[in-house]
Amino acid sequence: MTEASANRPTGLPDFLAILRRRTWIIAVVLVVTPLSAVVFSKLQQPLYQGTAKVLVNRANIVSAITNVTDPSTVGNDPTRFLTTQSDIARSPTLASRVVDAAGVPGLTVEKLLADSKVTAAANADLLNVSVSSTNRRDAIRLADIYAQEFTTFKTDLDTARINDALVTLRQRIKALSAAGVSPASPSYATLLQYASQLETVGKLLANNTQVLNRAVAEQTRPRTKRNALLGGLLGIVIGVGLAFLAEAIDRRVRVEKEIEESLDLPLLARIPRPPRRLRNADQLVMLAEPTSVESETFRKLRTHIEFVNLESDARTIMVTSAVGREGKSTTIANLAIALARAGRRVALVDLDLRRPFLDKFFRLESVPGVTDVVLKHSKLLDAMRPIGLTGRVRDLDPSLKRGFGWRPSSRSNSRPTSSRAVMQSSNGRSDIEGVLNLLPAGTMPSDAGEFVGNAGIAAIIEELRQQFDYVLVDAPPLLAVGDAMTLSAQVEGIIAVTRLRFVQRQLLHELARHLEMCRAEKLGFVLTGAELEEGYGYGYYDYAPSKAERAEQQIP
Numbered sequence: 001m002t003e004a005s006a007n008r009p010t011g012l013p014d015f016l017a018i019l020r021r022r023t024w025i026i027a028v029v030l031v032v033t034p035l036s037a038v039v040f041s042k043l044q045q046p047l048y049q050g051t052a053k054v055l056v057n058r059a060n061i062v063s064a065i066t067n068v069t070d071p072s073t074v075g076n077d078p079t080r081f082l083t084t085q086s087d088i089a090r091s092p093t094l095a096s097r098v099v100d101a102a103g104v105p106g107l108t109v110e111k112l113l114a115d116s117k118v119t120a121a122a123n124a125d126l127l128n129v130s131v132s133s134t135n136r137r138d139a140i141r142l143a144d145i146y147a148q149e150f151t152t153f154k155t156d157l158d159t160a161r162i163n164d165a166l167v168t169l170r171q172r173i174k175a176l177s178a179a180g181v182s183p184a185s186p187s188y189a190t191l192l193q194y195a196s197q198l199e200t201v202g203k204l205l206a207n208n209t210q211v212l213n214r215a216v217a218e219q220t221r222p223r224t225k226r227n228a229l230l231g232g233l234l235g236i237v238i239g240v241g242l243a244f245l246a247e248a249i250d251r252r253v254r255v256e257k258e259i260e261e262s263l264d265l266p267l268l269a270r271i272p273r274p275p276r277r278l279r280n281a282d283q284l285v286m287l288a289e290p291t292s293v294e295s296e297t298f299r300k301l302r303t304h305i306e307f308v309n310l311e312s313d314a315r316t317i318m319v320t321s322a323v324g325r326e327g328k329s330t331t332i333a334n335l336a337i338a339l340a341r342a343g344r345r346v347a348l349v350d351l352d353l354r355r356p357f358l359d360k361f362f363r364l365e366s367v368p369g370v371t372d373v374v375l376k377h378s379k380l381l382d383a384m385r386p387i388g389l390t391g392r393v394r395d396l397d398p399s400l401k402r403g404f405g406w407r408p409s410s411r412s413n414s415r416p417t418s419s420r421a422v423m424q425s426s427n428g429r430s431d432i433e434g435v436l437n438l439l440p441a442g443t444m445p446s447d448a449g450e451f452v453g454n455a456g457i458a459a460i461i462e463e464l465r466q467q468f469d470y471v472l473v474d475a476p477p478l479l480a481v482g483d484a485m486t487l488s489a490q491v492e493g494i495i496a497v498t499r500l501r502f503v504q505r506q507l508l509h510e511l512a513r514h515l516e517m518c519r520a521e522k523l524g525f526v527l528t529g530a531e532l533e534e535g536y537g538y539g540y541y542d543y544a545p546s547k548a549e550r551a552e553q554q555i556p
Helices: 012-021 025-041 061-066 070-075 080-088 092-102 109-114 134-179 188-206 224-249 256-263 276-280 293-308 330-340 372-374 400-404 419-425 455-467 483-490 505-517 545-552
Strands: 047-056 114-119 126-132 210-221 266-272 316-321 346-350 384-387 434-439 469-473 491-497 521-528
Touching: 012 025, 047 080, 047 114, 047 134, 061 400, 061 491, 080 126, 080 134, 092 109, 092 134, 114 134, 126 134, 126 210, 126 293, 134 210, 256 266, 256 491, 256 505, 256 521, 266 293, 293 330, 293 469, 293 521, 316 330, 316 455, 316 483, 330 346, 330 384, 330 469, 330 521, 346 455, 372 455, 455 469, 455 483, 491 505
Parallel strands: 266 521, 316 469, 316 491, 346 434, 346 469, 491 521
Antiparallel strands: 047 126, 047 210, 114 126, 384 434
16 A cells, blocks of 8 residues: 555545544634634724715617617617716716815825726616715715716716707807898708707706715725634635645554554554553553553453464563654553563563663662673662552562562573462462562663673573563664664564554654564554544443442452
């Protein structure tokens, strides 16, 4: 499977999963955009628009009187006619008249045309003349003047040619009268008839356009509610887009199936992230909350490891990860406790010599440790820390430590008796649920990479193998340094820990390549951060006992 196909949504559930994963992006954008729109609206200067209505008569007056077709009414297209009238109303000559009539300081023809508009009504012979201004009264006054000047301008425009014709006719009539032609003559009478008709048409055209309603003003800016609503809708679009963009550029692994296919290993357990209070206090869930749901996942891990380990019978197991902060130390420490509580004799060895952490979990001193044993500064028996396990770490009485610990023997290679049998034979101290033997890192070496290759490390691991059921080795991340690769030759099994939504795809592929080169048996992988997987828990949360039931089950 290629990276592109692994990261490509395949259906509606995948898209919904992306939206759920990126909910915070959508939420942030959905809050920011309407808020920005409201703030922008509050900063805007108020703007008012005055609108007056002008009635335009489309009656074919010329045709009715003179039987001459008016070109403006050809085809009886009202939309074309009103569009022509609105274009006439935008004439710079008319705008100049409005500016002169208004007498507003600073008002120019260009500004008036920019702040005004004339539109035709959709289903009426009306023109809407609108003028915008930051002052409500000025908006109303300018709209009224504009509408009135338009009617005057339109009258002058329509009657100009008729007036010129009347002047010509009157001059001819005057010439005939001066020549002594009788008014009863046909030529004289015809001229008088034409003059009368033109006067009638002129009067009708003069009233062809009139102001129907005086201007009223409404606030057009700011519109806070509308802007907030538009900002919210825009925020949804932008938020969803950013969510899918973030998903596309995010190279982290988010799906369990992708990890399983990349590593080609069985999944041993899904481990949720420890609660914040435990992480802050460097506490282990198997000690602090042994009956919780999170602790149950480590008991499942213990069971699965024993099943997959039936054939290989690996007793020395190294736990590693691709990079740091994937939870390998937390996982191996909780696993060791789960095995010890099940009666297994467990040795937990901290060989992450660069960043040792196991001693902090158990509140123990890190010195002496494995490095001190290798350097002959301490004996292995003295460096081992037998830890009695109850609901919390129990410090054993020094006189009882040997009874709960172990004693190396060169005369027998058989496995020792279980820790539970040791507990039952040790002064009847049945309140101890298990014994975990911790071998901390010890004194930090100057060159950890070279130190892990020391023959003494292999000798210690082999000696512990002869004495314990399980020897769990906490190794550094496999891709960060070469220590884990070196240690892999000293153990029988390897468990990889990887964390959802943390490790990147290219690192996951590199981890698979490095694991392939390790000679030890690959037992499987543990998935941490599994609370991010949908459906995690499989109903266990409903099946788990309540707090009251757990309290009743505890021994006082």
